Amino acid sequence: MIHIKELHKSFGKNKVLSGIDLDIETNGIFAVLGPNGSGKTTLIKSILGMVLPQKGTITVNGAPIKKNWKYREQIDYLPQIANFPGNLKVRELIRMIKDLRRKPSEEQRLITLFQLEPFMDKRLSTLSGGTKQKVNIVLTFMFDCPLIVLDEPTTGLDPASLIHLKGLIREEKEKGKTILITSHIMQFVAEVANTIVYILEGKIYFKGSIPELKEQTRQNDLEHAIAAIANAKNHA
Amino acid sequence: MLKILKYSFFDLIRSRWSYVYFLFYLLLGFVLLFLNNDVSKAVITLMNIIIVLVPLIGTIFGVMYYYNSKEFTELLLAQPIRRTSIFLGQYFGVAGSLTMSLVLGLGIPFVMYGLFKSDAIFDFSLLLVTGAFLTLIFTALSFNIALSNENKIKGFGYAVLLWLFLAVIYDGLFLMSLIIFKEYPLDTFSLAATMINPIDLSRILILLELDISALLGYTGAVFKKFFGTQTGLIISIVMLVIWTAIPLWWLTYKAKRKDF
Numbered sequence: 001m002i003h004i005k006e007l008h009k010s011f012g013k014n015k016v017l018s019g020i021d022l023d024i025e026t027n028g029i030f031a032v033l034g035p036n037g038s039g040k041t042t043l044i045k046s047i048l049g050m051v052l053p054q055k056g057t058i059t060v061n062g063a064p065i066k067k068n069w070k071y072r073e074q075i076d077y078l079p080q081i082a083n084f085p086g087n088l089k090v091r092e093l094i095r096m097i098k099d100l101r102r103k104p105s106e107e108q109r110l111i112t113l114f115q116l117e118p119f120m121d122k123r124l125s126t127l128s129g130g131t132k133q134k135v136n137i138v139l140t141f142m143f144d145c146p147l148i149v150l151d152e153p154t155t156g157l158d159p160a161s162l163i164h165l166k167g168l169i170r171e172e173k174e175k176g177k178t179i180l181i182t183s184h185i186m187q188f189v190a191e192v193a194n195t196i197v198y199i200l201e202g203k204i205y206f207k208g209s210i211p212e213l214k215e216q217t218r219q220n221d222l223e224h225a226i227a228a229i230a231n232a233k234n235h236a
Numbered sequence: 237m238l239k240i241l242k243y244s245f246f247d248l249i250r251s252r253w254s255y256v257y258f259l260f261y262l263l264l265g266f267v268l269l270f271l272n273n274d275v276s277k278a279v280i281t282l283m284n285i286i287i288v289l290v291p292l293i294g295t296i297f298g299v300m301y302y303y304n305s306k307e308f309t310e311l312l313l314a315q316p317i318r319r320t321s322i323f324l325g326q327y328f329g330v331a332g333s334l335t336m337s338l339v340l341g342l343g344i345p346f347v348m349y350g351l352f353k354s355d356a357i358f359d360f361s362l363l364l365v366t367g368a369f370l371t372l373i374f375t376a377l378s379f380n381i382a383l384s385n386e387n388k389i390k391g392f393g394y395a396v397l398l399w400l401f402l403a404v405i406y407d408g409l410f411l412m413s414l415i416i417f418k419e420y421p422l423d424t425f426s427l428a429a430t431m432i433n434p435i436d437l438s439r440i441l442i443l444l445e446l447d448i449s450a451l452l453g454y455t456g457a458v459f460k461k462f463f464g465t466q467t468g469l470i471i472s473i474v475m476l477v478i479w480t481a482i483p484l485w486w487l488t489y490k491a492k493r494k495d496f
Binding site for chain 1: 239243244246247248250251304305306307308310311312313314315316317318319493494495496
């Protein structure tokens with residue numbers, strides 16, 4: 001699916017990614033973790049072609065992504081901050097994204113699931129943060145793409161919606177899709193992820209399953225294991 | 237690109253500010269016509285307002301729209317769309333809706349007053365064409381400024397400074413250099429100096445068409461002597477097109493190389 005080779009990116013003097021090598025071949029859920037500012041979002045945005053790396057190559061489904069935009073037809077992306085043109089109504093926004101992608105979509109089921117019907121004719125500027133995030137989720141999951149990228153999907157969601165979101169993620173996984181998630185909520189990661197990719201100081205520090213991580217750090221739960229990696233690096 | 241344009245345009249024509257802008261021109265048109273009682277005179281007054289106001293509004297709207305739609309732009313960037321289509325679509329959405337406010341806002345009162353029966357119809361259309369060009373030019377410049385400045389306050393500051401420079405300070409500097417170097421032949425200099433400021437260029441374009449020698453001023457006179465009215469018109473329109481094309485080309489160049 002995704003092959004990343006020797007990826008380097010710095011913003012001015014600030015080196016964010018320094019030689020990332022990552023191969024994501026199989027289906028399943030990959031959690032990209034790391035402390036704040038470790039380069040998770042930069043990595044994800046590089047895959048989407050929003051950030052242009054200085055060095056290195058990325059291929060998605062065999063196609064190099066440089067100067068290419070067609071490959072994004074294969075990707076559903078949920079951005080971190082959900083902010084939309086304020087004058088548009090929710091219904092119009094959904095119609096617009098559908099119009100842009102021209103693919104079959106199943107937004108109606110998701111709208112019912114997240115109980116968004118009363119908001120369909122409201123302008124986006126009047127919605128609360130959590131409701132915007134739900135709209136964001138609908139926009140992401142309504143298409144059927146083999147690769148799904150979720151940047152902090154849990155932000156602002158109430159417990160009921162969080163359960164629905166987890167359900168959706170599991171459903172997509174069962175369809176044999178590859179899902180990349182970043183999150184700081186370890187409980188959520190532990191529940192959904194198969195593989196942990198831990199980024200520290202711009203490099204892949206650990207890649208493996210949750211049991212492997214716990215074994216390596218000799219911790220019983222994921223949260224402590226993750227904290228242990230960060231600490232081990234500090235002491236070294 | 238057309239889809240992005242369509243949605244940006246519809247988003248904007250429903251915003252309150254587009255209506256305020258439209259109503260302002262509507263009111264201005266009616267007031268001027270009923271005070272002047274003459275289409276030609278109203279066109280001259282309008283020119284003085286349009287030449288300063290249109291660039292200002294284009295600049296401010298451009299910067300504002302770019303910063304306000306930043307997150308949405310990011311959403312679009314993750315969709316299977318070419319980068320240049322996104323930015324050009326948004327640009328033409330802003331410039332298009334501003335131009336529409338201008339054309340309809342001024343057009344309605346003039347048509348109601350009997351524009352089609354008067355002989356000022358060509359002058360008036362030229363005024364609107366110039367207004368449209370100024371909108372295109374200054375929206376493109378402001379998009380460029382916003383694209384290269386992450387900091388909103390800085391972006392706003394630079395954009396307003398650019399407007400202030402081209403609309404006010406430039407003329408002052410120009411006039412001062414004419415006084416200081418009055419011993420020398422200044423024809424070529426003043427021609428060039430006019431060409432590189434789209435606001436001055438538009439003013440001369442309209443004045444050439446209106447043929448009011450009293451208002452032409454020094455540069456206008458040189459311009460007229462040099463090119464004659466017909467050639468002068470064509471050259472100034474070509475310059476306005478170049479003024480639109482260069483910032484637009486630079487916008488796409490920058491947009492392709494930016495990180496979001």
